[in-house]
Amino acid sequence: MATHGNSKTADRILDIAERLVQTQGYNGFSYADIAAELKTTKASLHYHFATKAALGTRLISRYGENFRRALEAVDGEEPNALRRLRRYADLYAQVLRKDRMCLCGMLASDFFTLPKPMREAVRGFFDKNEAWLVRTLEEGRRARTLQFAGPAEEVARTLVASFEGAMLIARSYGDASRFESVASRLVAQLDGK
Amino acid sequence: MATHGNSKTADRILDIAERLVQTQGYNGFSYADIAAELKTTKASLHYHFATKAALGTRLISRYGENFRRALEAVDGEEPNALRRLRRYADLYAQVLRKDRMCLCGMLASDFFTLPKPMREAVRGFFDKNEAWLVRTLEEGRRARTLQFAGPAEEVARTLVASFEGAMLIARSYGDASRFESVASRLVAQLDGK
DNA sequence: GTCTATAGGTGGATAGAC
DNA sequence: GTCTATCCACCTATAGAC
Numbered sequence: 001m002a003t004h005g006n007s008k009t010a011d012r013i014l015d016i017a018e019r020l021v022q023t024q025g026y027n028g029f030s031y032a033d034i035a036a037e038l039k040t041t042k043a044s045l046h047y048h049f050a051t052k053a054a055l056g057t058r059l060i061s062r063y064g065e066n067f068r069r070a071l072e073a074v075d076g077e078e079p080n081a082l083r084r085l086r087r088y089a090d091l092y093a094q095v096l097r098k099d100r101m102c103l104c105g106m107l108a109s110d111f112f113t114l115p116k117p118m119r120e121a122v123r124g125f126f127d128k129n130e131a132w133l134v135r136t137l138e139e140g141r142r143a144r145t146l147q148f149a150g151p152a153e154e155v156a157r158t159l160v161a162s163f164e165g166a167m168l169i170a171r172s173y174g175d176a177s178r179f180e181s182v183a184s185r186l187v188a189q190l191d192g193k
Numbered sequence: 194m195a196t197h198g199n200s201k202t203a204d205r206i207l208d209i210a211e212r213l214v215q216t217q218g219y220n221g222f223s224y225a226d227i228a229a230e231l232k233t234t235k236a237s238l239h240y241h242f243a244t245k246a247a248l249g250t251r252l253i254s255r256y257g258e259n260f261r262r263a264l265e266a267v268d269g270e271e272p273n274a275l276r277r278l279r280r281y282a283d284l285y286a287q288v289l290r291k292d293r294m295c296l297c298g299m300l301a302s303d304f305f306t307l308p309k310p311m312r313e314a315v316r317g318f319f320d321k322n323e324a325w326l327v328r329t330l331e332e333g334r335r336a337r338t339l340q341f342a343g344p345a346e347e348v349a350r351t352l353v354a355s356f357e358g359a360m361l362i363a364r365s366y367g368d369a370s371r372f373e374s375v376a377s378r379l380v381a382q383l384d385g386k
Numbered sequence: 387g388t389c390t391a392t393a394g395g396t397g398g399a400t401a402g403a404c
Numbered sequence: 405g406t407c408t409a410t411c412c413a414c415c416t417a418t419a420g421a422c
Contacts, residue, residue, distance in 0.1 A: 027221045046398085051398080051399080109303075126362060157359075164362060165358020169319060182350055233388070235415095237387070237388050240387060
């Protein structure tokens with residue numbers, strides 16, 4: 001196979017790379033950065049992930065999978081759609097409190113410098129977010145815990161965009177509360193009262 | 194002096210660099226890219242802008258100045274605050290239709306890799322956006338062309354964050370209408386009826 | 387102001403020993 | 405799996421001729 005990225009070492013590489021992409025961007029980190037932190041060599045990293053593009057693609061699929069699991073947990077634990085939206089917002093806030101940007105929000109800004117497989121995976125992440133939100137919004141509207149006008153898809157896209165943008169800007173101010181006040185306001189507007 | 198960036202050539206350099214930053218990010222372009230497009234040499238660029246940081250700082254101040262002028266024009270031409278917000282949103286949409294991200298939104302994602310003077314300038318851009326929005330929102334609320342609950346500052350921050358995020362994501366889909374539907378929805382929510 | 391040439395460093399990636 | 409050594413392309417930046 002081209003890449004051996006399935007070991008414990010591979011996971012540690014992914015952990016470090018993930019943090020570096022979320023803080024510095026895809027073009028702002030290098031194999032040398034990871035090697036220094038892992039106290040190994042660049043050559044060794046290339047054994048686990050043959051190319052930076054392969055590493056990047058794996059990062060996105062792992063991040064998406066973790067996000068999917070987190071949303072599944074929210075669905076399982078919280079029957080109220082309004083409260084599920086608050087939990088969704090808190091997933092973003094948790095990332096921000098680690099001084100990180102959403103991995104895919106960061107990659108969206110690097111979008112036109114990314115290899116094609118990574119571009120498609122980034123869009124896929126947003127699509128999955130939107131789909132979860134549409135389900136949640138429609139169910140909440142039916143149950144009257146949420147209210148909003150127009151297609152759920154439009155509201156979902158507004159939420160994803162606003163949350164990503166609020167993270168991006170809050171990070172520049174080192175102030176997570178900037179995200180939280182924006183997120184609270186947007187979710188409150190959907191409250192079915 | 195350290196830099197001679199005030200000639201017509203300097204302006205052409207800034208035009209090219211601006212587009213490259215808006216599409217590829219600060220770490221995604223080089224003096225070589227500019228030189229190739231301007232059909233000159235990297236050394237010649239260094240005469241106009243001694244360092245990449247100096248070029249970057251100048252880019253932000255010029256972008257901010259142009260934005261300020263655009264907002265002044267909106268203020269002069271449009272007495273209705275709701276319509277001024279629509280014009281504000283359209284300034285973003287115009288950038289996006291050129292397949293570009295907002296310069297400072299892009300730099301916000303590169304934030305922790307930027308030299309300190311650039312970081313401060315990026316925050317300054319957002320501050321000025323927010324201040325203009327606060328003035329507009331408060332005036333619209335007084336005149337009853339706008340309505341919203343809570344501090345204008347919170348609404349202003351929500352708008353900046355949402356517009357930046359909507360640009361970021363719309364660009365990944367190559368679909369400016371994704372921005373426009375989000376922006377329309379957010380502005381419509383403020384309509385004083 | 388623009389050029390050639392080059393310095394000194396880092397990028398991603400590979401060969402081959404162990 | 406990890407290492408040393410190395411390749412070559414590219415990076416920002418400077419020296420000095422024109």
